[in-house]
Amino acid sequence: MADSKNITIIGGGIIGLACAHYLMNEGARVRIIEKNEVGSGASHGNCGLLYFTDIIPLCSPGAVSKEILRTLCGTSPLYIKPEMDFNRFFWLLKFASHCRYTHYRKASIEKYEILTYSLNLFDQIFAAGDIQCDFEKKGILSVFKNPKNLDGFQATNDFLSRFNLGYKRLDRDDTLDLEPALSADIAGSWYNEIDQHLKPDRLVKAWKDKLVAKGLVIVENCEVSGFHIHNRKVKTIRTSQGQFASDAFVLAAGAWSAPVAEHLNLLLPVQPGKGYSITMDRPDPCPEIPCMLYERNMVVTPWKSGYRLGGTMEFSGYGTGLNPRRLKKLLDGAGAYMKAPAGDLCLEEWASLRPMTYDDMPIIDRSPDHDNLVIATGHGMLGLTLATGTGKLVSDMLLEKKTEISATPYRITRFGT
Numbered sequence: 383m384a385d386s387k388n389i390t391i392i393g394g395g396i397i398g399l400a401c402a403h404y405l406m407n408e409g410a411r412v413r414i415i416e417k418n419e420v421g422s423g424a425s426h427g428n429c430g431l432l433y434f435t436d437i438i439p440l441c442s443p444g445a446v447s448k449e450i451l452r453t454l455c456g457t458s459p460l461y462i463k464p465e466m467d468f469n470r471f472f473w474l475l476k477f478a479s480h481c482r483y484t485h486y487r488k489a490s491i492e493k494y495e496i497l498t499y500s501l502n503l504f505d506q507i508f509a510a511g512d513i514q515c516d517f518e519k520k521g522i523l524s525v526f527k528n529p530k531n532l533d534g535f536q537a538t539n540d541f542l543s544r545f546n547l548g549y550k551r552l553d554r555d556d557t558l559d560l561e562p563a564l565s566a567d568i569a570g571s572w573y574n575e576i577d578q579h580l581k582p583d584r585l586v587k588a589w590k591d592k593l594v595a596k597g598l599v600i601v602e603n604c605e606v607s608g609f610h611i612h613n614r615k616v617k618t619i620r621t622s623q624g625q626f627a628s629d630a631f632v633l634a635a636g637a638w639s640a641p642v643a644e645h646l647n648l649l650l651p652v653q654p655g656k657g658y659s660i661t662m663d664r665p666d667p668c669p670e671i672p673c674m675l676y677e678r679n680m681v682v683t684p685w686k687s688g689y690r691l692g693g694t695m696e697f698s699g700y701g702t703g704l705n706p707r708r709l710k711k712l713l714d715g716a717g718a719y720m721k722a723p724a725g726d727l728c729l730e731e732w733a734s735l736r737p738m739t740y741d742d743m744p745i746i747d748r749s750p751d752h753d754n755l756v757i758a759t760g761h762g763m764l765g766l767t768l769a770t771g772t773g774k775l776v777s778d779m780l781l782e783k784k785t786e787i788s789a790t791p792y793r794i795t796r797f798g799t
C-alpha cells in the first residue's frame with residue numbers, strides 16, 4: 383500500500399523535489415536527504431527555461447565538427463580539461479559515437495514523449511496557482527548573427543514541424559519589432575510560443591515550502607556515504623548524520639549520482655558538465671522573451687525581478703569554482719546580441735554541474751541489483767524541464783503502478799550496466 387510506504391530520496395534538487403511531490407500525492411511518507419541545502423546544486427542558478435521544444439539530442443550529426451569550428455573561432459561554450467581521466471575519455475568517445483542520424487531520430491521521438499508529458503504535468507502544477515516563481519509563457523527566440531546559420535535552421539525546423547514544434551522564421555526587422563532589446567546587427571531569428579520560463583530558485587523554494595507544509599521531511603547538511611544491502615534490498619543508508627532506514631529509496635543526486643552509486647558498485651555513465659550563470663538587475667532595455675543566442679550557445683533569460691545570462695559546458699571534474707574567463711564569455715556573448723548586455727547590479731555569479739549522459743537521455747529506472755531503489759538522474763541540460771515527467775515516472779515505478787508513458791528509453795540497461 384502506497385500510504386504505508388516510507389521513502390527516502392537522496393538529493394534535494396528539482397528532481398528530488400518532483401519525486402517527493404508525486405510520491406506524497408499517492409500517500410507515501412517522504413524524506414529528502416541533502417548534503418548541502420535543498421536547491422543548492424544545478425537547480426539553483428540555471429537558465430530557467432521550460433524548454434519543451436528541445437527534443438533534439440546534443441549528440442546529433444555534425445555536433446563534434448561544429449564544436450571544433452566554434453573552438454577555432456573562439457566562440458565555443460565547450461571546454462574539456464586536458465587530464466588523464468579514463469571515465470571522461472570513455473564518455474566522450476561514446477558521446478561522439480552517438481552523433482548519428484539513427485540516434486538523432488530515435489532520441490528525438492523519445493525526448494518528445496517525456497517533454498510533452500512534463501509540459502502537461504507542469505500545467506497541472508501551475509494551474510493550482512500556489513507556486514510563485516516568475517513563471518511566464520512567452521516562448522523562446524532563437525537569435526542568429528550569421529545569415530547562413532539562420533537559413534541553416536530551416537532543416538532543423540522542418541524536423542521539429544513533424545512534431546508540431548515548428549518555429550516561425552522572422553527577418554531582422556520583425557525580430558527587432560518583437561524584441562527591441564536585441565542589437566540592430568542581428569541576422570534574424572526563429573520564434574516559438576510553446577516554451578516557458580521561470581526563476582528556478584524561486585520554484586525550488588516555493589515547491590519545497592508547499593511540500594514541507596504537507597509533511598515532507600528534509601534533512602540538510604547530511605551527506606550519503608554508503609548503503610547497507612540485504613537480499614537485494616537497500617535497508618539503510620549511511621550518512622554524516624547516522625543511518626536512515628526506509629522501505630524504498632530514490633537516488634536523485636544530480637551530477638553527483640555517479641560517485642554515490644559507486645557505493646553500490648554501480649557504474650553510472652554520468653559526467654559533470656559545468657555551466658555558469660550571471661544574474662543581474664534588469665538592464666535598460668531588457669528583453670521580454672528569453673533569447674537563445676545561437677552562435678554562442680548561451681541563453682538570456684529575463685524575469686520581472688531580474689535578468690540572467692547562462693551557458694558554457696566544461697568537462698573538468700566536480701569543482702564548482704568560478705573561472706572569470708567563462709563568466710566573461712557570457713558577458714561577451716550577450717554584448718554581441720543585446721543593446722544593453724548587462725544590468726547595473728550583479729546579484730550573483732554562479733556555477734554548477736549538469737548530470738550528463740553520453741546519449742543525452744535521462745536515467746529513470748530501478749537499480750539492476752536493488753529491488754527497492756530507483757535512480758533518477760542524467761537530465762543534462764533539461765533537468766528543470768523534465769522534472770515533472772521524471773517525478774511521476776519514479777512515483778509510479780516505486781508504487782508499482784503502470785507508468786503513463788513508456789519508461790523503456792530511460793532504462794539503465796541501455797549502457798550495458
Ligand SMILES: Cc1cc2nc3c(=O)[nH]c(=O)nc-3n(C[C@H](O)[C@H](O)[C@H](O)COP(=O)(O)OP(=O)(O)OC[C@H]3O[C@@H](n4cnc5c(N)ncnc54)[C@H](O)[C@@H]3O)c2cc1C
Pocket residue numbers: 392393394395396397398415416417418419420421422423424425426427428429430431432433604605606607634635636637638639642656657658659692693694733734735736737758759760761762763764765766767768
Ligand atoms: C548554466 C546552466 C543552465 C541550465 N539551464 C537549464 C534550463 O534552462 N532548463 C532546464 O531544464 N535545465 C537547465 N539546466 C540543467 C538543470 O539545471 C539540471 O539538469 C537540473 O537542475 C538537475 O537537477 P537534479 O535535481 O538532478 O540535480 P541538482 O539540482 O544538482 O541536485 C542534486 C542534489 O543532490 C545533492 N547531493 C549530491 N551528493 C549527495 C550525497 N552524497 N548525499 C546527499 N545529497 C547529495 C546535491 O547537493 C544537490 O543539491 C541548466 C544547468 C546549468 C548548469
